[in-house]
Amino acid sequence: xxxxxxxxxxxxxxxxxxxxxxxxxxxxxxxxxxxxxxxxxxxxxxxxxxxxxxxxxxxxxxxxxxxxxxxxxxxxxxxxxxxxxxxxxxxxxxxxxxxxxxxxxxxxxxxxxxxxxxxxxxxxxxxxxxxxxxxxxxxxxxxxxxxxxxxxxxxxxxxxxxxxxxxxxxxxxxxxxxxxxxxxxxxxxxxxxxxxxxxxxxxxxxxxxxxxxxxxxxxxxxxxxxxxxxxxxxxxxxxxxxxxxxxxxxxxxxxxxxxxxxxxxxxxxxxxxxxxxxxxxxxxxxxxxxxxxxxxxxxxxxxxxxxxxxxxxxxxxxxxxxxxxxxxxxxxxxxxxxxxxxxxxxxxxxxxxxxxxxxx
Numbered sequence: 076x077x078x079x080x081x082x083x084x085x086x087x088x089x090x091x092x093x094x095x096x097x098x099x100x101x102x103x104x105x106x107x108x109x110x111x112x113x114x115x116x117x118x119x120x121x122x123x124x125x126x127x128x129x130x131x132x133x134x135x136x137x138x139x140x141x142x143x144x145x146x147x148x149x150x151x152x153x154x155x156x157x158x159x160x161x162x163x164x165x166x167x168x169x170x171x172x173x174x175x176x177x178x179x180x181x182x183x184x185x186x187x188x189x190x191x192x193x194x195x196x197x198x199x200x201x202x203x204x205x206x207x208x209x210x211x212x213x214x215x216x217x218x219x220x221x222x223x224x225x226x227x228x229x230x231x232x233x234x235x236x237x238x239x240x241x242x243x244x245x246x247x248x249x250x251x252x253x254x255x256x257x258x259x260x261x262x263x264x265x266x267x268x269x270x271x272x273x274x275x276x277x278x279x280x281x282x283x284x285x286x287x288x289x290x291x292x293x294x295x296x297x298x299x300x301x302x303x304x305x306x307x308x309x310x311x312x313x314x315x316x317x318x319x320x321x322x323x324x325x326x327x328x329x330x331x332x333x334x335x336x337x338x339x340x341x342x343x344x345x346x347x348x349x350x351x352x353x354x355x356x357x358x359x360x361x362x363x364x365x366x367x368x369x370x371x372x373x374x375x376x377x378x379x380x381x382x383x384x385x386x387x388x389x390x391x392x393x394x395x396x397x398x399x400x401x402x403x404x405x406x407x408x409x410x411x412x413x414x415x416x417x418x419x420x421x422x423x424x425x426x427x428x429x430x431x432x433x434x435x
Contacts, residue, residue, distance in 0.1 A: 078147040079280065082312045083319035086139030090323025094131045098327065098334050101125035106177050124332060127173045129340020132320045133166045136347070139316030153208040154216040154306035157201060158313050158350035164197035165255055166343030173337040184338065194252055197346070202247035205353065206240060212292050214305040219243045222356040224431045225302060247353055254352075254361070255345030257368035260375065260394050262341040265330035267396060267410045271367050271417040272344045273321040276314045278364045278421040279351050282428060283311025286355065289432065300435040303356065310355050317347050330407050360428060366420030367413060371395050 102125055137159060144151050151159075171193070172184035185193075205217035219239040220226040231246060232239025262268035286307035287293070289300065304310070321344075327333045336344075352361035362369055371394050378393035390398035399409050 076284070078143045078308070079284065079311050079315045081146045082139040082143035083280075083315035083322075084139075085142040086135040086316040086319035087323045089138045090131050090135035090320040091326055092323075093135065094128065094324055094327045094334060097128065097131050098125050101127065101334070124335055126177075126335040126337035127170060127339045128324060128328065128334040129166055129169060129173075129336040129338070129343050132317070132324050132336060132340050133163055133343050135320030135323060136162065136313070136316040139319055140312055143312050143316070152306035152309045153204075154354045155309035155313055157205055157216055158310065158347060158354060160204075161197060161201045161251065161350040162317075162343045162347040164201075165194065165251070165346035166339050168193040168197070169259075169338030169340070169342035172342075173339050194255065194342075195248065198248040198251040199244055201251070201350070202244040203240070205247070206243060210305055214292070214303060216305050216354050217243070217247070218303075218356060220356075221246070221358065223359040224357060224428055226356050247349075250353060250358060250361075251346060251349045253372075254349040254365070254368070255342045257365070257372040258345035258348070259338060259341040261368050261371045261396075262336060263394060264396050264400075264406050264410050265332035266325055266328050267413055268341055268344070269321050269325045269328045269336060270410065270414045272348075273318055273325060274414065274417045274421050275348065275365050275368075276318040276321065276351075278425055279314035279348075279355065280311050280318060281425060282355055282357060283307050283314055285429070285432070287311060300432050304354070307355065310351055313347070314351055317344065330410065357428070360424055363427065364421050364424035366423070367417040370416075374398070 106125055106127060140151065140155065140159065168185075168190060172190060175184040202217070206215055206219065209215050218226050219230055219232040219242070221229040221231070230239070231242035258268055258272065261271060284307075286302040286304045289302055290307055291301035291303055324334075324336065324340075328336065348361065348365060352358045357364075374390060374395035375393045377389050381387060381389035391401040392398055396409050396413065400406065
Protein backbone atom coordinates (compact mmCIF):
# COMPACT_ATOMS: atom_id res chain seq x y z
CA UNK A 76 0.00 0.00 0.00
CA UNK A 77 2.88 2.36 0.79
CA UNK A 78 4.36 1.77 -2.66
CA UNK A 79 1.06 2.78 -4.26
CA UNK A 80 0.81 5.97 -2.20
CA UNK A 81 4.44 6.86 -2.95
CA UNK A 82 3.84 6.37 -6.66
CA UNK A 83 0.85 8.74 -6.66
CA UNK A 84 2.61 11.34 -4.50
CA UNK A 85 5.83 11.37 -6.55
CA UNK A 86 3.93 11.66 -9.84
CA UNK A 87 1.78 14.46 -8.44
CA UNK A 88 4.82 16.45 -7.27
CA UNK A 89 6.60 16.08 -10.61
CA UNK A 90 3.49 17.09 -12.54
CA UNK A 91 2.41 19.92 -10.26
CA UNK A 92 5.81 21.63 -10.10
CA UNK A 93 7.15 20.48 -13.45
CA UNK A 94 4.24 21.75 -15.54
CA UNK A 95 4.88 25.51 -15.01
CA UNK A 96 8.54 24.97 -15.93
CA UNK A 97 7.47 23.18 -19.08
CA UNK A 98 4.99 25.96 -19.86
CA UNK A 99 7.82 28.52 -19.75
CA UNK A 100 9.91 26.36 -22.05
CA UNK A 101 7.06 25.98 -24.57
CA UNK A 102 6.30 29.73 -24.51
CA UNK A 103 9.98 30.49 -25.06
CA UNK A 104 9.95 28.15 -28.09
CA UNK A 105 6.58 29.55 -29.26
CA UNK A 106 5.02 26.09 -29.25
CA UNK A 107 1.33 27.00 -29.15
CA UNK A 108 -2.01 25.44 -29.99
CA UNK A 109 -3.60 25.80 -33.44
CA UNK A 110 -7.39 25.79 -33.31
CA UNK A 111 -9.52 24.07 -35.98
CA UNK A 112 -11.48 26.60 -37.98
CA UNK A 113 -14.74 24.60 -37.96
CA UNK A 114 -14.88 24.40 -34.16
CA UNK A 115 -16.80 26.62 -31.74
CA UNK A 116 -15.78 30.26 -32.15
CA UNK A 117 -15.18 30.54 -28.40
CA UNK A 118 -12.10 28.35 -28.87
CA UNK A 119 -10.34 30.94 -31.05
CA UNK A 120 -9.20 32.68 -27.86
CA UNK A 121 -7.23 29.53 -26.98
CA UNK A 122 -4.96 29.88 -29.98
CA UNK A 123 -1.35 30.07 -28.88
CA UNK A 124 -1.84 28.22 -25.58
CA UNK A 125 1.13 25.86 -25.07
CA UNK A 126 0.43 22.24 -25.90
CA UNK A 127 2.32 18.92 -25.61
CA UNK A 128 1.65 19.03 -21.85
CA UNK A 129 1.24 15.27 -22.00
CA UNK A 130 5.04 15.13 -21.77
CA UNK A 131 4.73 16.13 -18.11
CA UNK A 132 2.05 13.49 -17.46
CA UNK A 133 4.25 10.78 -18.99
CA UNK A 134 7.38 11.91 -17.15
CA UNK A 135 5.45 12.21 -13.89
CA UNK A 136 4.06 8.69 -14.31
CA UNK A 137 7.45 7.13 -15.08
CA UNK A 138 9.12 8.97 -12.18
CA UNK A 139 6.29 7.99 -9.84
CA UNK A 140 6.65 4.31 -10.72
CA UNK A 141 10.46 4.48 -10.48
CA UNK A 142 10.40 6.13 -7.05
CA UNK A 143 7.87 3.57 -5.84
CA UNK A 144 10.09 0.72 -6.97
CA UNK A 145 13.10 2.29 -5.24
CA UNK A 146 11.18 2.68 -2.00
CA UNK A 147 9.93 -0.91 -2.12
CA UNK A 148 13.40 -2.09 -3.21
CA UNK A 149 12.26 -4.32 -6.03
CA UNK A 150 12.40 -4.17 -9.83
CA UNK A 151 9.30 -3.47 -11.91
CA UNK A 152 7.40 -6.51 -13.15
CA UNK A 153 6.92 -7.38 -16.80
CA UNK A 154 3.31 -6.17 -16.56
CA UNK A 155 4.48 -2.76 -15.32
CA UNK A 156 7.06 -2.43 -18.08
CA UNK A 157 4.53 -3.44 -20.74
CA UNK A 158 1.94 -0.94 -19.53
CA UNK A 159 4.54 1.84 -19.41
CA UNK A 160 5.77 0.83 -22.86
CA UNK A 161 2.26 1.16 -24.25
CA UNK A 162 1.78 4.53 -22.58
CA UNK A 163 5.15 5.98 -23.59
CA UNK A 164 5.01 4.49 -27.09
CA UNK A 165 1.62 5.99 -27.90
CA UNK A 166 2.66 9.22 -26.18
CA UNK A 167 5.66 9.43 -28.50
CA UNK A 168 3.38 9.09 -31.54
CA UNK A 169 1.21 11.84 -30.09
CA UNK A 170 4.31 13.97 -29.53
CA UNK A 171 5.29 13.61 -33.20
CA UNK A 172 1.74 14.60 -34.16
CA UNK A 173 1.81 17.67 -31.90
CA UNK A 174 5.26 18.69 -33.08
CA UNK A 175 4.18 18.38 -36.71
CA UNK A 176 1.27 20.73 -36.05
CA UNK A 177 3.62 23.29 -34.53
CA UNK A 178 6.28 22.98 -37.21
CA UNK A 179 3.79 23.25 -40.08
CA UNK A 180 1.65 25.89 -38.32
CA UNK A 181 -1.63 24.03 -38.79
CA UNK A 182 -4.26 22.18 -36.73
CA UNK A 183 -3.53 18.83 -38.45
CA UNK A 184 -0.42 16.86 -37.58
CA UNK A 185 0.66 13.41 -38.77
CA UNK A 186 -1.26 11.82 -41.60
CA UNK A 187 -3.85 9.22 -40.65
CA UNK A 188 -1.68 6.55 -42.27
CA UNK A 189 1.43 7.50 -40.31
CA UNK A 190 -0.54 7.59 -37.07
CA UNK A 191 -2.09 4.20 -37.79
CA UNK A 192 1.26 2.61 -38.57
CA UNK A 193 2.78 3.97 -35.38
CA UNK A 194 -0.13 2.87 -33.21
CA UNK A 195 -0.12 -0.52 -34.92
CA UNK A 196 3.57 -1.10 -34.25
CA UNK A 197 3.26 -0.24 -30.57
CA UNK A 198 0.01 -2.17 -30.16
CA UNK A 199 1.18 -5.33 -31.95
CA UNK A 200 4.48 -5.50 -30.10
CA UNK A 201 2.68 -4.95 -26.79
CA UNK A 202 0.17 -7.73 -27.52
CA UNK A 203 2.80 -10.27 -28.56
CA UNK A 204 4.97 -9.57 -25.51
CA UNK A 205 1.97 -9.63 -23.17
CA UNK A 206 1.38 -13.33 -23.92
CA UNK A 207 4.95 -14.21 -22.97
CA UNK A 208 7.03 -14.07 -19.79
CA UNK A 209 5.21 -16.60 -17.59
CA UNK A 210 6.06 -16.31 -13.90
CA UNK A 211 6.69 -19.12 -11.42
CA UNK A 212 2.94 -19.79 -11.39
CA UNK A 213 2.88 -20.05 -15.22
CA UNK A 214 0.83 -16.86 -15.48
CA UNK A 215 1.51 -14.45 -18.34
CA UNK A 216 0.69 -10.71 -18.18
CA UNK A 217 -2.26 -11.11 -20.55
CA UNK A 218 -4.58 -13.91 -21.59
CA UNK A 219 -6.20 -14.98 -24.86
CA UNK A 220 -9.53 -15.13 -23.03
CA UNK A 221 -11.91 -12.20 -23.33
CA UNK A 222 -12.33 -10.68 -19.88
CA UNK A 223 -15.06 -8.79 -18.08
CA UNK A 224 -14.56 -8.84 -14.29
CA UNK A 225 -12.03 -11.62 -14.81
CA UNK A 226 -11.33 -14.01 -17.68
CA UNK A 227 -14.49 -15.44 -19.24
CA UNK A 228 -14.91 -18.77 -21.01
CA UNK A 229 -14.55 -17.08 -24.40
CA UNK A 230 -11.05 -18.07 -25.49
CA UNK A 231 -9.56 -16.64 -28.67
CA UNK A 232 -7.26 -19.67 -28.83
CA UNK A 233 -10.14 -22.01 -29.71
CA UNK A 234 -8.20 -23.27 -32.76
CA UNK A 235 -4.80 -23.42 -31.14
CA UNK A 236 -2.07 -21.11 -29.87
CA UNK A 237 -1.22 -19.57 -33.26
CA UNK A 238 -4.79 -18.59 -34.01
CA UNK A 239 -5.13 -17.38 -30.44
CA UNK A 240 -2.08 -15.14 -30.78
CA UNK A 241 -3.33 -13.62 -34.05
CA UNK A 242 -6.83 -12.98 -32.72
CA UNK A 243 -5.48 -11.59 -29.45
CA UNK A 244 -3.22 -9.17 -31.33
CA UNK A 245 -6.24 -7.95 -33.31
CA UNK A 246 -8.37 -7.70 -30.14
CA UNK A 247 -5.69 -5.87 -28.17
CA UNK A 248 -5.08 -3.41 -30.99
CA UNK A 249 -8.80 -2.68 -31.25
CA UNK A 250 -8.79 -1.83 -27.55
CA UNK A 251 -5.64 0.28 -27.81
CA UNK A 252 -6.95 2.21 -30.82
CA UNK A 253 -10.41 2.63 -29.27
CA UNK A 254 -9.23 3.96 -25.91
CA UNK A 255 -6.45 6.17 -27.24
CA UNK A 256 -8.81 7.80 -29.73
CA UNK A 257 -11.60 8.04 -27.13
CA UNK A 258 -9.43 10.06 -24.76
CA UNK A 259 -8.11 12.07 -27.70
CA UNK A 260 -11.63 13.04 -28.79
CA UNK A 261 -12.65 13.83 -25.20
CA UNK A 262 -9.76 16.29 -24.88
CA UNK A 263 -11.72 19.20 -26.31
CA UNK A 264 -12.41 21.43 -23.29
CA UNK A 265 -10.12 22.73 -20.56
CA UNK A 266 -9.58 19.98 -17.99
CA UNK A 267 -12.23 17.63 -19.37
CA UNK A 268 -10.03 14.68 -20.37
CA UNK A 269 -7.60 15.26 -17.51
CA UNK A 270 -10.29 15.21 -14.81
CA UNK A 271 -12.12 12.26 -16.35
CA UNK A 272 -8.83 10.34 -16.59
CA UNK A 273 -8.03 11.12 -12.95
CA UNK A 274 -11.34 9.53 -11.94
CA UNK A 275 -11.07 6.44 -14.14
CA UNK A 276 -7.47 5.70 -13.19
CA UNK A 277 -8.45 6.15 -9.56
CA UNK A 278 -10.95 3.33 -10.07
CA UNK A 279 -8.16 1.14 -11.42
CA UNK A 280 -6.08 1.82 -8.31
CA UNK A 281 -8.88 0.21 -6.30
CA UNK A 282 -9.19 -2.65 -8.78
CA UNK A 283 -5.47 -3.38 -8.48
CA UNK A 284 -5.50 -3.22 -4.68
CA UNK A 285 -8.48 -5.58 -4.46
CA UNK A 286 -6.97 -8.02 -6.96
CA UNK A 287 -3.73 -7.98 -4.97
CA UNK A 288 -5.51 -8.76 -1.70
CA UNK A 289 -7.51 -11.55 -3.37
CA UNK A 290 -4.78 -12.89 -5.64
CA UNK A 291 -4.70 -16.62 -6.33
CA UNK A 292 -0.92 -16.38 -6.04
CA UNK A 293 -1.00 -14.97 -2.49
CA UNK A 294 -3.89 -16.71 -0.76
CA UNK A 295 -2.98 -19.89 1.10
CA UNK A 296 -6.34 -21.41 0.26
CA UNK A 297 -7.29 -19.87 -3.06
CA UNK A 298 -11.00 -20.16 -3.75
CA UNK A 299 -13.01 -19.69 -6.95
CA UNK A 300 -13.28 -15.92 -6.36
CA UNK A 301 -9.52 -15.23 -6.39
CA UNK A 302 -7.94 -13.35 -9.29
CA UNK A 303 -5.49 -14.80 -11.81
CA UNK A 304 -3.86 -11.43 -12.60
CA UNK A 305 -0.07 -11.77 -12.79
CA UNK A 306 1.08 -8.48 -11.22
CA UNK A 307 -1.86 -6.63 -9.61
CA UNK A 308 0.29 -4.54 -7.26
CA UNK A 309 2.36 -3.05 -10.06
CA UNK A 310 -0.78 -2.31 -12.06
CA UNK A 311 -2.17 -0.44 -9.05
CA UNK A 312 1.13 1.44 -8.77
CA UNK A 313 0.94 2.54 -12.42
CA UNK A 314 -2.72 3.55 -12.11
CA UNK A 315 -1.83 5.58 -9.00
CA UNK A 316 1.08 7.25 -10.80
CA UNK A 317 -1.13 8.24 -13.75
CA UNK A 318 -3.79 9.50 -11.35
CA UNK A 319 -1.24 11.59 -9.47
CA UNK A 320 0.24 12.97 -12.68
CA UNK A 321 -3.23 13.95 -13.93
CA UNK A 322 -4.01 15.57 -10.57
CA UNK A 323 -0.94 17.80 -10.75
CA UNK A 324 -1.47 18.60 -14.42
CA UNK A 325 -5.13 19.50 -13.85
CA UNK A 326 -4.02 22.38 -11.61
CA UNK A 327 -2.67 24.07 -14.74
CA UNK A 328 -5.05 22.55 -17.29
CA UNK A 329 -8.28 23.63 -15.57
CA UNK A 330 -10.21 26.50 -17.14
CA UNK A 331 -8.68 28.77 -18.25
CA UNK A 332 -6.00 26.29 -19.27
CA UNK A 333 -2.41 27.43 -19.12
CA UNK A 334 -1.39 24.37 -21.15
CA UNK A 335 -3.03 21.57 -23.16
CA UNK A 336 -2.03 17.92 -22.98
CA UNK A 337 -2.20 17.58 -26.76
CA UNK A 338 -2.13 14.24 -28.56
CA UNK A 339 0.99 13.50 -26.52
CA UNK A 340 -1.12 13.22 -23.40
CA UNK A 341 -4.40 11.91 -24.77
CA UNK A 342 -2.85 9.02 -26.70
CA UNK A 343 -0.62 8.16 -23.74
CA UNK A 344 -3.54 8.15 -21.30
CA UNK A 345 -5.66 6.08 -23.66
CA UNK A 346 -2.82 3.61 -24.07
CA UNK A 347 -2.32 3.32 -20.32
CA UNK A 348 -6.04 2.74 -19.80
CA UNK A 349 -6.11 0.05 -22.51
CA UNK A 350 -3.02 -1.59 -21.02
CA UNK A 351 -4.50 -1.66 -17.53
CA UNK A 352 -7.76 -3.16 -18.79
CA UNK A 353 -5.93 -5.92 -20.68
CA UNK A 354 -3.36 -6.76 -18.01
CA UNK A 355 -5.88 -6.64 -15.13
CA UNK A 356 -8.26 -8.90 -17.09
CA UNK A 357 -11.07 -6.30 -17.05
CA UNK A 358 -11.34 -5.46 -20.74
CA UNK A 359 -15.14 -5.17 -20.88
CA UNK A 360 -15.47 -3.70 -17.39
CA UNK A 361 -13.34 -0.80 -18.68
CA UNK A 362 -16.23 0.14 -20.97
CA UNK A 363 -18.27 0.88 -17.84
CA UNK A 364 -15.48 2.49 -15.80
CA UNK A 365 -14.57 4.69 -18.76
CA UNK A 366 -18.20 5.20 -19.74
CA UNK A 367 -17.83 8.95 -20.29
CA UNK A 368 -15.15 8.36 -22.94
CA UNK A 369 -17.42 5.78 -24.60
CA UNK A 370 -20.37 8.18 -24.77
CA UNK A 371 -18.29 11.02 -26.17
CA UNK A 372 -16.56 8.92 -28.83
CA UNK A 373 -19.88 7.26 -29.76
CA UNK A 374 -21.38 10.67 -30.52
CA UNK A 375 -19.10 10.98 -33.56
CA UNK A 376 -20.33 7.91 -35.54
CA UNK A 377 -23.89 8.69 -34.41
CA UNK A 378 -23.54 12.15 -35.95
CA UNK A 379 -22.08 10.75 -39.17
CA UNK A 380 -24.70 7.99 -39.39
CA UNK A 381 -27.54 10.42 -38.80
CA UNK A 382 -26.29 12.71 -41.57
CA UNK A 383 -25.97 9.87 -44.04
CA UNK A 384 -29.28 8.20 -43.21
CA UNK A 385 -31.55 11.19 -42.61
CA UNK A 386 -29.61 14.20 -43.85
CA UNK A 387 -30.01 15.74 -40.40
CA UNK A 388 -27.56 16.14 -37.53
CA UNK A 389 -28.19 14.23 -34.31
CA UNK A 390 -26.20 16.91 -32.46
CA UNK A 391 -25.42 20.53 -33.17
CA UNK A 392 -21.79 19.47 -33.34
CA UNK A 393 -19.81 16.35 -32.52
CA UNK A 394 -18.17 15.27 -30.28
CA UNK A 395 -20.83 15.62 -27.62
CA UNK A 396 -19.27 18.35 -25.44
CA UNK A 397 -19.31 20.75 -28.40
CA UNK A 398 -23.05 20.12 -28.80
CA UNK A 399 -23.63 21.50 -25.31
CA UNK A 400 -21.30 24.43 -26.00
CA UNK A 401 -23.42 25.43 -28.99
CA UNK A 402 -26.53 24.90 -26.85
CA UNK A 403 -25.36 27.71 -24.59
CA UNK A 404 -23.77 25.80 -21.71
CA UNK A 405 -20.66 27.39 -20.23
CA UNK A 406 -17.41 25.48 -20.65
CA UNK A 407 -16.87 25.10 -16.91
CA UNK A 408 -20.44 23.83 -16.48
CA UNK A 409 -19.96 21.18 -19.16
CA UNK A 410 -16.65 20.03 -17.73
CA UNK A 411 -17.89 19.72 -14.15
CA UNK A 412 -21.07 17.90 -15.17
CA UNK A 413 -19.10 15.53 -17.38
CA UNK A 414 -16.72 14.87 -14.47
CA UNK A 415 -19.75 13.93 -12.39
CA UNK A 416 -20.87 11.54 -15.12
CA UNK A 417 -17.37 10.05 -15.24
CA UNK A 418 -17.52 9.56 -11.48
CA UNK A 419 -20.89 7.82 -11.70
CA UNK A 420 -19.59 5.42 -14.36
CA UNK A 421 -16.46 4.69 -12.34
CA UNK A 422 -18.58 4.05 -9.22
CA UNK A 423 -20.92 1.79 -11.21
CA UNK A 424 -17.98 -0.18 -12.55
CA UNK A 425 -16.47 -0.58 -9.09
CA UNK A 426 -19.84 -1.63 -7.69
CA UNK A 427 -20.23 -4.35 -10.31
CA UNK A 428 -16.62 -5.45 -9.76
CA UNK A 429 -17.10 -5.83 -6.00
CA UNK A 430 -20.58 -7.34 -6.24
CA UNK A 431 -19.29 -10.13 -8.50
CA UNK A 432 -16.64 -11.04 -5.93
CA UNK A 433 -19.19 -11.08 -3.10
CA UNK A 434 -21.60 -13.43 -4.86
CA UNK A 435 -18.99 -15.70 -6.47
